[in-house]
Amino acid sequence: SDGAPALALGLEKGDSDIMRQPPRSPKEPVINRDMAIGIGVVGIVDAAAILTVFYLALQRFPGHLEAAQTMAFVTLCTSEMIRAFTARSEYHSVFSIGVFSNRWMVWAVGVSFLLVLMVVYVPFLRPFFDTVPLTAGDWLFMLPFFFASPIAMELLKVYFRKRSGHANETESLPPAFAAGPVRTPAGQASVAHEFRGPAMLRVLIPIDASRNCQVAVQHVIRQFMNNTAMEIHLLNVQLPFSRYVAGFVSRKTLHDYHRDQGEIALRPIRQMLNNFGIPYSSHIEMGERAKIITDTARRLHCDQIVMATARKNSLTRLVEDSVTNKVLELTTVPVEVIAGDAVSKFERYGIPAALAAALAALLVALD
Known part of the structure; x- marks a missing residue:
């Protein structure tokens, strides 16, 4: 058991x-x-x-x-x-x-x-x-x-x-890791969040290693082409290790590992934005994803969160404990959800079928 x-x-x-x-x-x-x-x-x-x-x-x-x-x-x-x-x-x-x-x-x-x-x-x-x-x-x-x-x-x-x-409480990476520099097309860097000019629309895009994140970024790029008064923040959230693992590894080693993994996830997204000459700020933090996304949006005074999610049925989302659903529950910032790739046939049909079979077996057993 x-x-x-x-x-x-x-x-x-x-x-x-x-x-x-x-x-x-x-x-x-x-x-x-x-x-x-x-x-x-x-x-x-x-x-x-x-x-x-x-x-x-x-x-x-x-x-x-x-x-x-x-x-x-x-x-x-x-x-x-x-x-x-x-x-x-x-x-x-x-x-x-x-x-x-x-x-x-x-x-x-x-x-x-x-x-x-x-x-x-x-x-x-x-x-x-x-x-x-x-x-x-x-x-x-x-x-x-x-x-x-x-x-x-x-x-x-x-x-x-x-x-x-x-x-x-939720732990963040040290400030040196939490906020990266603003990248410009020329490859120059300025202090994070140092956007100038008229009031801009602040947009937060949570980034992970999935292709769905690229769909969200492509959507924001199209918006930027129509309105350049936009401040873009990329956020990668690293999940902490179990205490039974972290207890045997130095804090610096853990920080370096999470930073490197965050950089790997952000690299293709940065390349996309650099190709279009779009400035942005990147952040790597650690903790529970939905809470970190919500807290970061509030801390940066974002006007919008843009997230992409795979096209799943409601039952699958219930079982999988969707990060998108959690963010929608926690935040007061408007969230724009972009439909990403479709899930596999196993996830679409297998999970509901398995749950239905288990429920049927239970009903038969209790009959």
């Missing part, structure tokens, strides 16, 4: 304040004090919840050992899958980082839960695991126990935050 979620944890973005934390001491053990406390508390709560379910199930079904074992098994698996969401950060609440912000975790937990349902409800699998089918009443009975260890972990995080003073 925890194999796929464990792999999904490896794709976690990492805490937004990772660069504010001091380097991990080389003498600190792999399982440090906080981790040991978490393992101990969660282990005790998990054991108590599962044994309680097992005992109460025996009281409900006297003489039916397999029913009690099945309910204990399902409680163990399901609580571990829910707790995987809380395990994504050692200090920050799952609600502050976004319950569904790691789409790989959503898929991993969904697949794992489907496997648990198969073990319980598919007839030819039940003999291998000594399980019996559960009723809707059994699931309602187990429901509170599913959340015992996740709630315990979230309460521990509150204690850890109060003790160590962790704040749920």
Whole structure:
């Protein structure tokens, strides 16, 4: 039940304040004090919840050992899958980082839960695991126990935050990296944001490595040709490493890496603007993408955010936790969304089909 979620944890973005934390001491053990406390508390709560379910199930079904074992098994698996969401950060609440912000975790937990349902409800699998089918009443009975260890972990995080003073803030790269020079056609550079003349339309274009960003820039170039009173800002947002990775790498090395990756993403966009002789300012920052885009637009007093996004259906956007949707929720700055490339047939049809199949299997199982 925890194999796929464990792999999904490896794709976690990492805490937004990772660069504010001091380097991990080389003498600190792999399982440090906080981790040991978490393992101990969660282990005790998990054991108590599962044994309680097992005992109460025996009281409900006297003489039916397999029913009690099945309910204990399902409680163990399901609580571990829910707790995987809380395990994504050692200090920050799952609600502050976004319950569904790691789409790989959503898929991993969904697949794992489907496997648990198969073990319980598919007839030819039940003999291998000594399980019996559960009723809707059994699931309602187990429901509170599913959340015992996740709630315990979230309460521990509150204690850890109060003790160590962790704040749920977004970290930016140092000023030397955050704002690049304004590029001119002649290759000269001036101080960032030093645009002169009449009031200009300030436009922020978030840039990543996708081709869709080039579509957004092409749109802005066409606008610039009609109105040169435009101040263009390019923003690349680098995702922070997990604290378990960043703790073993120096801060300077991390800064250099993020700066280099940002420069790589910005290079083709800069070339496009230089080809048309359009001045611009570039910025490389680090943190959660939607929040950084929103904060930067506010800090630079931008009049407009121009974003390009792949043409996806609503269901796919819901599962994938779209950055564009998040920006629209967070910002008060007008956002112009440009349609980019179409998604693959797998994303367009495969994701809805998979979700429909999972829902159908669940309905059949509960019938």
